Amino acid sequence: MSMGVHRWISFSILMCSLVYDIDAKTLTCKPVIIIHGILDGRSEMEDLTSRMEQTFPGAPVHVINLFNYMESLRPLWQQVGAIRRDIKSIMNSADNGVNIIGFSQGGLVARGIIQTMDDHNVDTFIALSSPLNGQYGGTSYFRWVFPNIVKRNFFKILYTRYGQRWSIANYWRDPHHLDGYRMYSSFLAQLNNESVVEYNSFRNSWKTNFLRLKRLVLVGGPDDGVITPWQSSQFGAFDSDENVVPMRNLQIYENDSFGLKTLDNAGNIVECVIPGVEHTKWHGDATVFHKCIEPFLCDSK
Template sequence: MHHPTLLALVSCALALTNASVLASNTPQFCGGDVPATDLSTSSPAVSEASTIAPTTSDVSISTPEVTDASTTAPEVTDSPSTAAESTETPASEAVVTEAPTSAPTATISSTSNLVDTGSVASDASDAVSSTSSLPVFYFHGIVGEGTAGDNIGRNLTAEGRVFVELTFCQNDCSIESLLTQVPLAIAQVRDTVANNSQFDDGYMFIGHSQGGAIARAVIEEMDDHNVRSLLSLAGIQNGIFTGPADAEAAAQAGAAWPNTLVPATVFNFSKYSHDDYFGQLQYDYAVFTEQNADVQYQYSQFNLARSPVHAEWAASNPFLPVINNINPCDTTDTQCLADQARRKANFLRLEAAHFFSSPGDGSVTPWKSSLLGQYSELDTLDQIITDFESLTVLDMTETLEYTSDTYGLRTLDERGGLFLHEAPDVSHSCWVRDESTCVFQPVYDEYIYPALQ
């Protein structure tokens, strides 16, 4: 297991993927408290925010000819760590269920004008060698679209790999609740692989930012998936909360971006002063989320927020506690317990899971959330104000999800399939494109490509 150090930052920025939005390097705010029911069985009432129709476009699947386009870029240094000892244990088999019904139809077409990527990193970082020719699905981030994965796609298709850019909920649609988006993603994946022999031996998922959370949710909820490896690039894996280490940056960044993702008519970030970012705003956001359960079915920001007050958060968020299998289940609730077992079995059908992040991310907070870390916990909501400065970031191995193996992290780690990759000075968007002084291609060569082998 690649195991990095922890840091306490948090300002909201679910995955910026759209080039017009991603140009900013300033941290964004999004914190708070969130509510929980079973993602696989919940049928939320659709609110006004859920009226944006999902967009469709061609899903590109190709084995193209290579054209030359060399680029030079500064080298990116690795943050090496060792993989866990392998003690192979078979994963449970999941029960196959029906696919969700409403999703855009994926059109399969060929790409052209693809680029020769030049040299690639030779260290495979213990990735499973048998996956080196598998097709790859790409999940974009918030306010993004499938084409955000073009740079990764050019690298892979240049060597004959199949690359699929998912389009189930692009641009403004991606701001909607993940309870809506995950079933759409499952349906499009199923539609793409149906009756197509290219996917018979399995496939891989890459998710950037919010797309990393969606990709993992699809794996856990799609009982008939054949995902061999997951790559989460700066993915929001363990929640977002603006803690003391990042409050200053969030205050300076201001309300413009947060109120793009959550309208001011729902929660007005702009009314908060600089000093309010050191506990008051986070307290208000947590209380608002707890008292307004409907927002969980409207905006993805509320699904991914993680209040440090665990009990209230786990009981009231219908997304993140559910895919983390820490949603409370009564001992007599056989369906809830069965769903937790099913999600864990589905996750453990993975051969490998790679989680990537950088202290220079500048968006996901804490940045260690992308490496399955989280903020420490408090007993009451009032302590968000009174004990705000006491909050620290926990490493993955200190979290309930890992220590109790709630959805299979520890098991996957013990059998040698869990990898955490910490890269220095890689900004949030640089995992998929050039951003400021960070250049995509060396990041791809050093980190992403080896995990795809």
């Protein structure tokens, strides 16, 4: 056998193995649903979508095209209801389940869908720099919506029935006014089982639904610059002195208020901390994708 023929056979075997690997990844990839963040739209997720399509050719990727830009300021329960209806057919056609990626505010929307959807089939939920346990920081997003109010006074507007018409108010968690948070927060306090208002009462099924997740991936980092504290992306929160209390030291964890402790004890929570990433860069950062997203989307058997 000539050297040229030998090289051709070796090359052919290599190419076949690569094609087989791609096909294997494609065949074992669940559909992925991506929910964009506040003041974003579908187009801002194109970098993530493109990277996923290159890495997993043929894998179904669905980017939500609802509540774009200014519409993203609508109340979160309204967004949860509409997006839940929008993705119902995707879930119904996915016999092996789906994965969800929620960026920033979109992670809270995804969490709301998962907890309130009794028949969801979400396998992995990746929360990409999302204020899962609230926001307390006068970032550019807040200053854009409320330009003349400083952080310490936000509660005066946000903890009112009028203020709760804005999505931002639905997860504003002021550590100096937690009574107001428990009284007026119509979304986060309800999901956390912390609301003291009867019509915002927590439903037992929400804990059951949350625990149907096979994996929860919490992505965030110290240089985010928007999520405050950044540890909220991993369910941390400020105490009254604005010291960060990590997830496992909070009452919602200790009391297993909605299933966080149970999920953690089962080994189903992954914490992925990446320094040096600004808030608007998470969905386009190669390191974030390869370390915190790619390993959890497909089974490359």
